[in-house]
Amino acid sequence: MSDPTPHHVGVTVSDLDRAVDFYTSTFDLDVATEFAVGGEAFADAVAVDGAAAEFAHLVAGGEDGETVVELVAYEPEGEPTADPELNRPGAIHLGLSVDDVEEFYRDLDGDVETLSEPRTTESGTTILFVVDPDGNLIEMLDA
Structure with missing residues (x-):
């Protein structure tokens, strides 16, 4: 195999x-x-x-x-999935990295939905979750 x-x-x-x-x-x-x-x-x-x-x-x-x-x-x-919540078993997301999450956030079109503003976690990584038009989640993180 x-x-x-x-x-x-x-x-x-x-x-x-x-x-x-x-x-x-x-x-x-x-x-x-x-x-x-x-x-x-x-x-x-x-x-x-x-x-x-x-x-x-x-x-x-x-x-x-x-x-x-x-x-x-x-x-x-098929039927749409429930509202995006990352803590649900089976939840998935796409992860993409950029040089600067804060800059990426500032450059977003005003109609693009996010779960929050960029946040730096205790691990030191800055993250931002973007919601696509169907409710799918895309995590943006610093490269």
């Missing part, structure tokens, strides 16, 4: 075009590819009857290589 290696981080969204706009403009991610998948094998794999999906792979670069952020919009669309 081969050792697993990271491939992508998936984020389910309700409107792919809106999500691509948000992630490219807010986080300066680049669109690498867009595609659609459907058919019986896909529906079986995701355990959703009649499922099809549109995908966009966005690339976040850095000194340690690239991370692919996979945005996916499903048909049929």
Whole structure:
């Protein structure tokens, strides 16, 4: 058996075009590819009857290589998850680092929701949680 290696981080969204706009403009991610998948094998794999999906792979670069952020919009669309709360078992978030979280926060468009202003934790890391249009959480932290 081969050792697993990271491939992508998936984020389910309700409107792919809106999500691509948000992630490219807010986080300066680049669109690498867009595609659609459907058919019986896909529906079986995701355990959703009649499922099809549109995908966009966005690339976040850095000194340690690239991370692919996979945005996916499903048909049929499922029920939205509850309001984002990080202390719920099963809660997930995407983590992205920037040189300066405070500067990133100051440069955010006024309509971008955050959980709070940037905070420096007792570990010395400055963090900020951004909420995407579907309620998914993105943690910004100092590089």
